[in-house]
Every structure is written in structure tokens, then in C-alpha cells.
Amino acid sequence: MNTNTAGITNRRTLVVSGILLLLSASGCLTSSGPPGGPNIENRFFDFVIPWDDTARTAIGPYNRLPVEAGNAGFIRVSPDGHLADDNGRIRFWGVNTCFGANFPSHEDAEKIAGHMAKFGINIVRFHHMDMQDKPGGIWTTASPDREPDKGQLDRLDYFIFQLKKHGIYSDLNLLVSRPFDRGKELHPDIEKVADWKKRAVIGIFDPALIELQKRYAYDLLTHTNPYTASAYKDEPAIAFIEINNENGLIHAYLGGQLDGLPPYYHNELNTGWNDWLLKKYGNHEALERAWHVSSVPRGENMLSNGDFSGPDIIPWNCENHDTAKAAVTPGAFGPEGRSGVKIIISKTGSQSWHVQFNQAGLSVKKDLPYSLGLKARADRERTISVAVNMAHAPWQGLGFQTDIVLSNEWKEYRFPGFLLHTSDPEARLNFGNMGSETGTVWIADVSLSEGGTIGMRPVERLETGTIESFSSETSWGRTEEGRKDWLRFLRETEKAYWLEMRDYIKETCGAASIVFGTIIGCSTPNLMAEFDMTDSHAYWCHPSFPHRAWDARDWYVENRCMINHPASSTVADLAMKAVAGLPHAVTEYNHSHPNTFQAETFFLLSAYASLQDWDVVIPFTWSHRTDQWDIKKIPNYFDIDQNPVKLASFVPASRAFLEYHIKPAADEITVPFSSERELDLLLEAHAWKLADASSAGVETAAALVHRIRMKTGESGVLPETPSATGDEADVTVFRSDTGEIVWDAGKPGKGVLTVDTPESVYMAGFIAGMSFSFSGMTIRPGETIQNGFSCIALTLLEGPSLEKPSRLLITALGAEDNHNTTWYTYPGTPVSFPPGEGLKVTLKNRYGDPPSMVEGVPLHMRLPHHGRHVHVWALDETGGRKREVNVTSDGDYADFSAGPEYKTVWYEVEFE
Secondary structure (H helix, E strand, C coil): CCCCCCCEECCCCEEECCEEEECCCCCCCCCCCCCCCCCHHHHEEECCCCCCCCCCECCECCCCCCCCCCCCCCCEECCCCCEEECCEECCEEEEEEEHHHHCCCHHHHHHHHHHHHHCCCCEEEEECCCCCECCCCCECCCCCCCCECHHHHHHHHHHHHHHHHCCCEEEEECCCCCCCCCCCCCCHHHHHCCCHHHHHHHCCCCHHHHHHHHHHHHHHHCCEECCCCEEHHHCCCEEEEECCCCCCHHHHHHCCCCCCCCHHHHHHHHHHHHHHHHHHHCCHHHHHHHHCCEEECCCCCCCCCCCCCCCCCCCEEEEECCCCEEEEEEECCCHHHCCEEEEEEEECCCCHHHEEEEEEEEEECCCCCEEEEEEEEECCCEEEEEEEEECCCCCCEEEEEEEEEECCCCEEEEEEEECCCCCEEEEEEEEECCCCCCEEEEEEEEEEEECEEECCCCCCCCCCCCCCCCCCCCHHHCCHHHHHHHHHHHHHHHHHHHHHHHHHHHHHCCCCCEEECCCECCECHHHHCCCCCEEEEEEECCCECCCCCCCCCCCEEECCCHHHCCCCCHHHHHHHHCECCCCEEEEEEEECCCCCCHHHHHHHHHHHHHHCCCCEECCCCCECCCCCCCCCCCCCCCCCCCCHHHHHHHHHHHHHHHCCCCCCCCCEEEEEECHHHHHHHHCCCECCECCCCCCCCCCHHHHHCCEEEEEECCCCCCCCCCCCCCCCCCCCEEECCCCCEEEECCCCCCCEEEEECCCEEEEEEECCCCEEEECCEEEEECCCCCCCEEEEEEEEEECCCCCCCCEEEEEEECCEEEECCCCEECCCEECCCCCCCCCEEECCCCCCEEEEEEECCCEEEEEECCCCCEEEEEECCCCCEEEEECCEEECCEEEEEECHHHCCCEEEEEEC
């Protein structure tokens, strides 16, 4: 490991492997066409990439894919921990297909496969096949989620066959969103679990649900595809088999999905827990000693006016944030007419914490037990939270937070003994989670006092099997030793599931493909290291749904440019998930529409996937749609197939990644990651980030400089690692240890990413007015409508290098939109396009009309012609030549300007 911090610098002039980045004050450039002012009329034009285009042009088909997927044998793990076939190492760049998009007609399948291959795609991840009956899913309507429909299987078979013919592998997902509809195999209590995700959680420990998963795996993997004449288990074009998408028991526990299980499934889990404890400790007394069960006499109520008998609510405080409005009134509102408070929430905010009711001025101590009691009700069933946290920035929790479910009847809530992990002389008791729903909440008789019993309830006895399984409502009273045991039990139960399913797929079904479990983040590194490969997911500015999940009218996306935020970037965080000695995949990734900086998405991903030396990148998603391929507009948050900017960026991004244009990091930070270290980290984890290299102490931004890997099963001290911010807090320039990638966020709101290699060059961010020099060439991007934001790539098509190319491709991307889109800042204030950075934006359900539009990016380029004649063509939506660009020669150089007047995002340069 190299601990040299010289790779991270705050210099404002950078020379990176021959690329000179000058942060100049020169004026903005304009093209030779219309004026270069930042307005939509002059900048935007219709641009629709045909859904079925397979024509051979400058952008593809991608001529280095194998003739047929699997022709060099099954994908396997090589001794160096990467993916390989008989020809050597292989990387994957792909897309997901979801719901009905997994089952195109035969005619469409041929076109889609050819179209995908043109854009560098060499794998398709079959996702969300298992939620719906036909036509959106695999199940027949005659037998809910038990029998795959023959017609749907035929469509799937033919699609996989066509993909194989075009050099595209397949990744089969076994459990994603299956509803596990009631059948004779399942207990009737399954009907009390409305959420399909919660049913999938039960499927980790319930034998009947596990058997259904095995049955589906067997039926699918042993099914013979008549078009390839091989069963999926024997098909080398099936690269990967995934067991369970975004799932795990510890993840479910931390996310509250184990709370409120129906009696049958609660008892099933609880019995397993008590059996585990009895096997480990033998008797109750040994358990109490191990858990350090103790009692401290109760003290006086620490709260002032806890019974709300005063004339006002002082020293209680009601907080309203964002657009939320709530008012608190004291009075005879308590049970039986006693005093209490009434909290009327008349207007919601965009987050649940935007209404809070609290009392500050509390001094609390670490490891001293506390007891809390209160009475509460609401006008209808709703969930609020109660916590002890900081009464000052950064407002973090101190070790006690739980949800309480209110009804329209008064209920008493008692928490007789909990520990805090941090002492704080300025703490508060806080009631929250009230900002997302209007209504009324009543609270009375609130007391918080020192003292209580820690670690065990009086009614719990090991011999009678009554040690209650933990939940968000019961884990607050447990000691650290008890919490660790609970996490150990969940981890061992989860491990048994993963190994049972892995072995069933490999041994009983006989599948020869790479098998992996779920993503690190929803499960742990040591558990996922039991598989052939590890996986991770991330989304920059994922849609938020403040009130109801996936509400098509009530949502927003933060309009942030990731190039302005390197230290909190998703690409850096993903690097914290890789395990040493195993291939690493990112099978879901995107920057969500309508974020107006989407052009950066795959430039960033391909750059840092290459630096981290990952093996698989599968953006999410090609399409969710069933047979609606030619819609000619951007349809939703994630679909790429009709998103012209994202799909256009696939051409340089996939080529750079698949052809190893960008070097892996020279140095690796290796983090020892034993099971016990993992367990310690899980004590402070949250549902979507269980334990990884960053929680173990590696600064996330170090991934922008060096390669990061966890060494599972290995004990040791975390090695000294280079600081991602250097010696000065204002250092904001991150240079990879290869020198090829520079991410400069030194000027707030004006971040710039550059990649310079012999075959690929990227310039992305707020680059208007700058001059970039590399390989004897100079390029100057012009002004755009988003403060100069654009993303430009130069890709070698033919020739030894960009130093002396025969042909090269220029991809120039800016903003995009549909016609007649209605833009709002959340929750509903109209705003003109493009909205400013940092705003919460929404389209509600008004995505606009076809066709899609893109921004033309002005640029000027000077390049040495070495005595050769230079032609430049503006390319059409298929990448075909449509118009020659005027080129002038001056001595040894050729110059040309391009911009919106050419109505394209691609230019081909040819040297004769």
C-alpha cells in the first residue's frame, strides 16, 4: 500500500499525463452557427435514437464483441480474482431489463439485441421477472407465482437466444419482487404480510418459502431453451445467477422489516433465536452473566412540565421545517381529561423530520440506564418516533430511538431501561416522524429518568423460550453483548440460507455459471465472500417519495451535479464494497431523471470502475416497458433506451471500460475485515450500509486516488491510509495514482473531471471557456445553458493512439428534455427549464411529449494533421454521416468549430 498523499493536490493548474487543464478567464466560445447565448431556442433540437437501429456506423456495432456469447466457455473466476473465459480476462458492460421488457416479441427481440450490441452492451440482467403474471411477468394467471407461463418462457428463451447471437451474455435474477401468493405450501399468516419485500425477508428463514425459491430455481435453470438447445444450467451464455436482490436479515432488522411480523412468522424466528441462545449458553444465569444484565434504581423525572400542567408548553418546543406547519396546544387533552398536548399537523413537509416536538436542556451520560414512559394517541393509526439525541449540530442520535404505533385509543408506552452510547450535556428528548402526514397527535404523562433494568425483561427466561427477538421497539433495552448476540444469530441464519441456496443451484440444479447472493450493503462482506463474486448498487439523487412509496405524482429528485461533490459521490462509495480476491460487480447504477446533469453519469462510472478494476457494470435500466419500444421520449426516472444523452454516452463509456483504456490504480488500500470487526461495525450500521471499508475507517474519497479492497476473514489493524483531503481541509482536487484521472472541485459549483489516456479522453463538468490540450490536440468547449456544464469524450476508433489517430469519435453532451415538460420545484412551484443546481425538482406525472430534445454543445478543436487531410462529419441519430463540418488548415494544424447548428451529439474525425 502506498501512503503517499501526493496524488491529492489543490493546485489550480494541472498537468496530467500530457493533458493541460487551464482554468482560464477567456470568453465563452460560439460555434459558426446561431448565436451562442444560453437559451433553449438556439441550443436545443429534437434527437431520437431509433430503438431498432443496428446500422454499421462510426458508433457501432461494437466490433470487438465475441461473435457469440459463451463461445469461449463458461465465465469463471481466474486465479487473479477477475472474470475470465477460455480466451482470458473478460469485462462486462450491460443493462437491466425489468418487468415486461424481459419478454419482447420474437421480432422485437432480434432488433433489441442488435441495437444493444451497437452500444457496447455485452450483458443483460433479467430483473423483476417474478412480480407479475403475464404480460409483465413470468407467471401464468392460472397458478399464481408457481408455474412459469409457457408463452412468457418462449419470449424469454428467444430473447436470450438473440442476445447470445449478438455476443451478449445474460444474468438471471431468481428472487426480486415475487409476491409469494398464498398456496397450500404457505401458512395463512402470509396473507397478513402485504409488502412483497417483507415476504422476501421471511423467505430467508421460513422453510416453505425457501422451498418455493428452490422450485423456481430448478424449473428455470433446468428448463431447456429450444432456440439454443441447452438448459440454462448448461448454457455458457448465462454468465451469472443472482439469488436474492437487495435482501438480508440484518438489513431487514435495521430497516424495521422484522417488526410486526404475523404471529406464525414471529414465533418461527423467535424459536430459532431461543434455540440458538440455549445452544450457546445452556441456562439463563449464564446468559445474564454474558449480557451483563443489571439494574439501577429509578430517579426523578428529568423533564420539566412532563405532565403539561403548566399554562403553556414551555420548555417544550415545536419545530416546523420546509413547508410543514404544526401547532401545539396544552389543555385537558390527556386520558380521562387529564392534562396533555394536542399537536395539529396542518401541512406536510418534504421529509418526515420536518415536524418535531422536543425538550432540550438535558444532560445524559453514556452507559447509565434510563427509563422512558408516555401516553399517546392519534386521530388515526400512524407511526411516530421518539429518541434521545443531540440538541445541537450535527443533531445525531445518542443511542435510543424507536418507533411507536399510535391508534385513536390512548395507549401507554414504557421503555424501562436503555443505554446511550454517548454522553452529552446538551441533549433532548424528541418526538419526530410527523412531517409527512397531516393529522392530530396527542401526548401526555411523559417521564424520562435515570435508572432501570438493562439487558433483560423480568418476564424473559431462556428455559421457557421467552427471550424476545429484537426489533426497533425492543432492542433499545439491550446491552452491547446482547445486541451482538442478536446480530450473530441473524448473520448465522442468513449464512445458512445463502449457502443452502448456493449449493442447491450448483449441486442439485447443476448450474455452472457464476453464482452470487445479493449486494454488499444489504448483506455483509464476510457473508458475500462465500460466493464467486460480490455486487453493489448505487443511485445518485434517487427519487424521494416523502409521503407514499413510488407515488407517481408526489416525488422529487435533487438536481445536483455529482462532479461538484467528489467526497460524497456514489462512485467513491461503491469502491468501499469490493472484496480482495473476488471479482466485483455493480449491477445497478444511475443518475435519476429529471436531474439535468445526467450527461455525467457514465463518464464518471466508466472512469472509476476502471480505476477500481471492477469486472461488471450494469446500469439500471434499459426499459420497464412491455412492447412499447418506440416512444421517442424520456419515459421515467431510470430507462436508458429512449434517453438520448445517456444512451449516447454508452458509446465512449462502454468502449473505455471494456477495452481497458483507463488503467487500474497502481496502489491498493487493503482493509483487514474479520467477522468480529464486521460485527463491531454492525452495531452502528443502518439498513442500506451495513459494513464496508468506509465504516472501517477508510476515507471514502481515497477511492478517487487508489484501489480499495476488503480482506474478509482477516484480522489486523487498519493500515495507515492516505487522507483524501491532504493536510489542508480545503484540498478538493483528486488525482488518481495513475495520473490519468483528475477530479477538480476546487471552485464551488464549478467541478471538472478529466480523463486522459492514449485511447480515451473525457472532459466533463463546468468546462465552458477552458482550454484542454492533449496529444497535440486542443479543445475549447463553449457556453451551455447550465453555467457551462457539458461532457465531452474523444474516443479512438482507428489508429495507434489519439497521438496519431486514423479515425476518432467526439461525443458532446449537455442537457436534455422532452417537449412540453412541466417543471416544478418540490412540492409544486412552477420553475423554468433548466432549474438551478441544488433544487428539489419534480415533474409530477407530466413527463412531456415526444420527441426528446438535446442541447447542442459548442466546441472548437485544433489538431495536428501530420500532413494528412482531415474530414469531420456531423453524425445523425444512428451515427451515420449526415453533414460535413468545415475544416480549415493553418500550418501543421487543422481547426473546426461545431455546435447546435449541426443538430448532433456525435462527430466523426477522419485523417486521410
